[in-house]
Amino acid sequence: MNMIFLGAPGAGKGTQAEVVCKELNIPAISTGNMLREAVANGTEVGLKAKAFMDAGDLVPDEIIIGILKDRIAQPDAKNGFILDGFPRTVAQAEALDSMGVQIDKVVEINVADEKITARMSGRRVCEKCGNSYHIEFKPTKVEGICDACGAKVVQRIDDKPETVQARLKTYHEKTAPLKDYYQSRGKLVTVEGQEEIADTSKLVLAAIKN
Ligand code: ADP
Numbered sequence: 001m002n003m004i005f006l007g008a009p010g011a012g013k014g015t016q017a018e019v020v021c022k023e024l025n026i027p028a029i030s031t032g033n034m035l036r037e038a039v040a041n042g043t044e045v046g047l048k049a050k051a052f053m054d055a056g057d058l059v060p061d062e063i064i065i066g067i068l069k070d071r072i073a074q075p076d077a078k079n080g081f082i083l084d085g086f087p088r089t090v091a092q093a094e095a096l097d098s099m100g101v102q103i104d105k106v107v108e109i110n111v112a113d114e115k116i117t118a119r120m121s122g123r124r125v126c127e128k129c130g131n132s133y134h135i136e137f138k139p140t141k142v143e144g145i146c147d148a149c150g151a152k153v154v155q156r157i158d159d160k161p162e163t164v165q166a167r168l169k170t171y172h173e174k175t176a177p178l179k180d181y182y183q184s185r186g187k188l189v190t191v192e193g194q195e196e197i198a199d200t201s202k203l204v205l206a207a208i209k210n
């Protein structure tokens with residue numbers, strides 16, 4: 001099963017993708033995590049991507065499409081995958097189509113902008129493995145330390161309030177049109193992501209089983 005998780009920054013795509021990938025035993029592929037890793041390692045892609053990311057803009061399509069194409073060609077993606085944070089533009093969705101990638105379901109996690117702005121300040125991410133946490137809603141077992149790998153959890157540069165506003169604007173302008181794109185192809189399911197993480201997980205798991 002190939003799925004796309006769609007939603008505004010901070011809607012909880014990454015958290016829900018982690019839940020579903022355990023349940024179905026398929027990888028969750030986060031383009032944001034891959035880009036942050038590239039930035040941390042100082043690769044050529046990382047050097048190109050950093051300024052866009054820090055400003056809350058999208059990385060250019062030609063960069064990200066190449067990365068994604070290589071990633072889904074890996075053996076672990078053979079039996080399906082969850083795309084978390086890709087596609088983010090209609091051009092990226094069309095690129096997936098032209099690669100011949102069949103998408104079974106697009107799960108949109110819907111959260112109001114006001115709620116997102118409030119949530120973001122508490123968000124933390126593991127420096128090493130990219131797992132995401134929240135100081136209030138999904139704390140690490142040991143403060144500041146990733147449950148999964150033991151590395152440090154930190155606040156992302158682009159989780160500052162000003163940058164969050166820029167990211168929301170980018171989402172509404174460039175990514176939200178994908179709802180219509182997949183709706184018209186009969187792939188879109190929308191779940192509410194406003195309440196507790198576990199409530200959303202139940203809705204997501206129900207949505208993908210139908
Ligand atoms: P969030 O969903 O919380 O905004 P991500 O971790 O998915 O964050 O992405 C962080 C940043 O990485 C984005 O703001 C953007 O700059 C870049 N990025 C991630 N995925 C894509 C993509 N598919 N296309 C363009 N830029 C991307």
Ligand code: ZN
Binds near residue numbers: 126151
């Ligand atoms: Zn970790």
